[in-house]
Amino acid sequence: MKNKLYHLILNLIVLCFIIITVFPFFVVLVMGTYTNDNLTRVVPYWFSDYFMGNLRSVLRSNFLQSYFNSVFVSFTSVGVCLLFSAMIGYGVSKFEFKGKKLITAFIVMTMMVPQQITVVGYVIEMRMLHMNNSLLPIIVCWFATPFAAFFMIQFIREAVPSEIIESARVDGANELHIFFAIVRPFIMPGIATIGILTLEQLYAATPHCEQIQSHDLAGFHQQPDIRVQG
């Protein structure tokens, strides 16, 4: 009896948590079905009929362009980031060479450096390279993500058996061939994990990048026409 009561209370508490979690999303959905004027007058709790109207005005406001920009930026930057991280992961974890420890230590050090520290220099650098007012700066800055590289080094060290790589070498396989044909299938779970994590990080940071973009000094006087939906 006591146990049942305890479980009931526990379930109720968690139910409260779930309601708190979901309520804001519900509110957003509901508000999406009202006109702007109505929203300033009442606090709505149930759906109205203006959803299609809002959707129309959203689509009219160049939303699809921003949406496409977001998708394009995320996929190119995360794709290249994954390739570079996997490559350095393979290079550092499966070869013996001078400077191996140095490179590993370097990557661990860079993980501590916050992104903001690069921002000022980055904006000026992009202006010098004439890459401002385009999507390039917010793609390129993700190419070298220390966390992804660190993760891939650890992951490849554990997940890819050295014997298989060596036997491929004995059979005369090119290193690139080994990387794409033998290492790649082994590290797909790691690639998926780190891809999701990087994508999440990128989405959270996209407004930062927009800040870089829209307040880019050289293009400050002309309205930037590239928007990214954060």
Add this chain to the structure above:
Amino acid sequence: MGFWKYICSFQKPIHLLRVRKMKSNETIISRKKPFKANKLWPFFFAAPFLIAYFIFSLFPTLYSFYLSLYDWNGFSPKVFIGLKNYIDLLTIDPLFYKSLSTTVVIMFLSIPFQIIIGLLLANYVYSLRKLQHFVSTVLFIPYIIAPVVVGVIFAYLFDWHNGYINDILLKVGLLKTGVYWLQTPVLVTYLIATMGIWRQAGYCMVIYLAGITSIPVEIYEAAKIDGAKAIQTFFYITIPQLKNISMFLVLTSIIGGLQLFEMPVMLYSSAGGMAAAIVGGPNNAALTIIWKFYDNTFKTGFRLGYGAAMSYLLFVVIVIFTILSFKISTAKKENN
């Protein structure tokens, strides 16, 4: 000797070794070839990342430091002023310490709660027999939402005039008049901390859940046989076993918490139902250090050198916090 090393490195069975020994010298040399080529390959694999890092991260970082020694607005010629930017920040600028303390206070208000709630939820979800995936997915949703959107949503919820929280509290009868959530400095601090907890608790839960799943079941079974209650197993098995994960969460939360930016900004943006965008909120109570950095550098100030100096000071703060939390965790281990 080199030959033997070469053979042994492949770990072939003995009978194969004999065959190889009898082979002509030529074949051995031809097989050595890929090994010689190896010396450049690791650099080939490491190069793209390193080059990209040097161009897009290391150079800007150093360039930021160079700029932090100058007084420059981006257009006029640079003026070298040495460490004056740093000294100004540390001695003259009153908002620097204020924004730093705001950020740290918000961090300390939110991190313990989000970690404890995450741990408790993970423990609960793990013990569920049905709906495990459903509950964990629902609780994880806030983390997928971009912080900007979280800020806008909360600005709507806590608006004085037509916000949901005031409306609900008034209807239930807990309040007689609406509370100015976003205009009262103390409440704003708690509000931003709440946003942090709301967004991060699910993330902590998922990470903890992964940790709990990897604890060997035998330990729990042994505890059960010894007659341990649920609360005892939680305190004496689950928490100690999850120590490393807690450490990871605390560290990443501290680093992320010091970089808090979008959520408070969007609370006071015009998009969030407010009349006009205000920097810093009431009495600068919501001004986090990154917000101040962006405002001074790119929005109102255009003081690039000053901003660069600020970002370096933030880096120092982050390093100090990281070292402190490392020290605390290792000290605990020694005690045990």
